[in-house]
Amino acid sequence: MNRLANLSEDRRDALQELMNVAMGQGADRLARLTETFVTLSVPRIHPVEDAHANLLENLDMAGQPAIVTRQSFLGRLRGEVVVCFGENGADQLAGLMGYEGEANSQDELMLDVTNILTGACINGLAQQIDLKVSYGAPSILSRGRSLKEVLDSQVLQGHQALVLEIHFEVATHSFICDLLVCIAEDTVATVIEAIDQLLNDI
């Protein structure tokens, strides 16, 4: 049975490459959107058995109080992306996202950023295998608790997880968040398929 957590080294590299390409495209588009210089760090990926496992060791932010959002992606690739923001959310990006002068918009801004990052990440993955994905609206999962607490308190359906640490710098605005891509058990095969396809193409 194919598991994300114990991929062969080749497949793991390919997955990393896949995400690099996806996030690279994301950064490029984001730069065009904001008309600024965007650095989206090469994401560090940690495939784990499920979102509970070994998360603390992998994520700096997992133990700190945070604002956590989520968004669904649906189709042959199905799951949810959980985004962990620091206590200030995405406030640094307010100006770039058209929120200048808008009061009480912290939540909406975070949901926008969640949407953009989820889109960049999942679209990148889906496009590699010519797959259609649709998205649900993002929402706030929790605030003031650490990602670990949030995940511990949730009943999570069968899934395998891919932890992506994304450091995101937009010109002078430095901003960091963590992405946790949880892929439903029954569509993990799709990801492996994408990896294998990429490996064949090389």
Add this chain to the structure above:
Amino acid sequence: MDLPAQQSPLHTELESVLQQINLGVVLLDRDCRVMYWNDFMSINSGRSAAEVVGQSLFDLFPELPRLWVKKKIDSVFTLQNLAFTSWQQRPHLFDFSDSRPITGQVAAMYQNCTFFPVVETSGAIKYVCLTVADATETAAQHLELARLNELLQAEKEEQARLIRKLEEAQAQLLQSEKMAAIGQLAAGVAHEINNPVGYVNSNFASLESYVKDLFSLIEAYNRDLPSLQDAAFRARIEQANRELDYEFLRSDIFDLIRESREGLERVKRIVQDLRDFSHVDSADWQVVDLHKGLDSTLNVVWNEVKFKAEVVKQYGELPDVECIGSQLNQVFMNLIVNAAHAIPNRGTIWLETGTRDDWVFVRVRDDGCGIPPENLKRLFEPFFTTKPVGSGTGLGLSVSYNIVSKHHGRIEVESEPGKGTAFTVWLPARQPQEDR
């Protein structure tokens, strides 16, 4: 609008579906000009498609947050991705009126909006489609639930607060009942002791004078002893005097009597202090000399204090104070015993009194271990204690606080860890009339 030339048999039907669907559908081009506008939008905005198509969305709806909408639409074009708005964060993107005009309690339509790219067969994005879904029903229910939740939460907190208050009141009642019972007991014992001590004391007075007389008699005998003719008898008397150590006996017996009478005096004083302290005779408001109360309290707790501290009294001039003496003595007792407990080895307790304006103060100050700042604000909470389990109830100061409050006074604390603590009880000399 120009729909693609490909003619499917369903084309017309699909167009009317789009036109009539219960969802706002708007197509926007890159410059935010309206390219399509369905019935839902016409009906709710009051502007027909003919009026709006070809016009900029911002000219049509100047109230829209232009910068933000533009960014939203740009992001769909650039990122080729969906974008969302939710009624929770942005309740009314378009200022449409409420969809429950009669039974609804909300003024405007709550909306969930989705922006998505309309991709042409070439892969390029020509339009952004904006759908506006009416979320008023959900929002209204959600808001109502949130309101109820808040109400319940507030009620819950209020109940918890009341329960806590009740527990505190009960504990304080128990403690003051206990203190009152102890006071009564002490007063009873004091009364019982008072009688025997009284007659022992008066007997001692008689005894002393009898012994004096007896010694005068013996002295008289002894004086005449040398003139006695019978040498053998004289020798026997002198022998007896020596054997009994008459000289010592004579000098010591008065010491014994004096010390015993002093002891009795002390018993009498302690008994009086106990009676004063518990004020059996006066559980009511009286005008009393606080110094007397302080002194008798100090005597009652002397055992707790004498090995720990030297007590320095710095009494000022005090007017008589209207108070319930037994209760104030309880306060002084708590403060003095606490001060003694705060002293680790040996130290000093200062009892200071004085007046400022119309206020009288009694200060109990020690050079003990002090109170950490984090404990200072909890001092008067019932059950708060830093003493080991079983040694303190944590009620002493909370009862004291209540007693002083009842006297329209206040207790102030100053403390520095390692340096010592001063508790100051401020009392008005006279109670306000209406609260008596």
